[in-house]
Amino acid sequence: MSYLSSERHRDWKTNGYLKIPGFFSAEEVDDLQAWVSEISGWEPTSDKWMHHYESTPAGPRLSRSENFVPYHIGMKTTVTSGKVLDVVSELMEEQAVLYKEKINYKYPGGGGYAAHQDAPAYEFIDFHITCLISVDSATPESGCLYFAPGRHQEGFIALDEKGCVAPETALAMEWVSVPTDPGDILLFGSYIPHKSPVNRSDQPRRIVYLTYNASSQGDWREQYYADKRQAFSKYAKDGSNRDKQISKIAHFQGKVVNHGKLR
Numbered sequence: 306m307s308y309l310s311s312e313r314h315r316d317w318k319t320n321g322y323l324k325i326p327g328f329f330s331a332e333e334v335d336d337l338q339a340w341v342s343e344i345s346g347w348e349p350t351s352d353k354w355m356h357h358y359e360s361t362p363a364g365p366r367l368s369r370s371e372n373f374v375p376y377h378i379g380m381k382t383t384v385t386s387g388k389v390l391d392v393v394s395e396l397m398e399e400q401a402v403l404y405k406e407k408i409n410y411k412y413p414g415g416g417g418y419a420a421h422q423d424a425p426a427y428e429f430i431d432f433h434i435t436c437l438i439s440v441d442s443a444t445p446e447s448g449c450l451y452f453a454p455g456r457h458q459e460g461f462i463a464l465d466e467k468g469c470v471a472p473e474t475a476l477a478m479e480w481v482s483v484p485t486d487p488g489d490i491l492l493f494g495s496y497i498p499h500k501s502p503v504n505r506s507d508q509p510r511r512i513v514y515l516t517y518n519a520s521s522q523g524d525w526r527e528q529y530y531a532d533k534r535q536a537f538s539k540y541a542k543d544g545s546n547r548d549k550q551i552s553k554i555a556h557f558q559g560k561v562v563n564h565g566k567l568r
């Protein structure tokens with residue numbers, strides 16, 4: 306079965322991203338919302354899932370959780386089989402395999418993300434496709450994503466020392482907001498520039514991000530997390546302040562805080 310009309314294929318190729326409204330049913334959205342709440346309630350651990358926290362006007366709140374798939378059967382089934390894997394594989398033009406997963410919570414006052422491409426942060430493999438699942442609604446006010454349509458065809462663009470698109474280049478780009486409702490998905494490749502603002506609403510804006518690579522290029526998921534853990538334990542000791550990031554690139558604009566056993 307195909308999820309993508311020729312019009313959607315054309316939009317994907319032209320823009321570098323594709324929104325599919327209502328990909329998940331209301332019942333599936335109920336499950337996803339419950340699962341995200343469960344995962345956000347897990348105690349911090351240093352060797353399983355990773356939680357990252359930020360300072361918000363309401364105090365320290367989760368900004369991101371990662372590496373939860375092995376510990377949550379519902380999420381595992383949803384992201385490693387079925388329609389998400391199928392639609393990503395269709396765009397990939399071959400079988401896809403999960404590379405990494407995360408939840409970005411963006412609670413009220415939660416930080417935005419500077420203009421960036423994902424490719425510099427996603428090592429070992431050249432090309433990835435991410436499937437964003439909107440768990441809550443995401444609007445310009447609550448911090449939805451903005452894309453620079455068509456700019457995925459240019460390779461790395463003006464990479465600065467933070468691993469982001471240099472601010473003066475980002476300023477000159479044309480940006481399109483892409484609001485999403487619960488159950489919508491938004492697919493994008495690792496070279497499309499994107500950014501998002503702070504959450505100025507009074508509601509959380511929780512989003513699940515599932516990133517895949519072509520399985521012919523290997524299964525890198527465990528290596529990705531082992532490398533990230535090792536890098537962050539080095540950052541914590543080398544005085545570089547990079548342990549205040551939540552990624553290997555410094556795109557997150559919120560204020561990272563230590564809150565319990567972080568990673």
Ligand SMILES: O=C(O)CCC(=O)C(=O)O
Pocket residue numbers: 409411417418423448449450499500501502512556
């Ligand atoms: O969740 C967001 O607002 C943007 C996240 C993003 O671009 C990222 O995590 O690389």
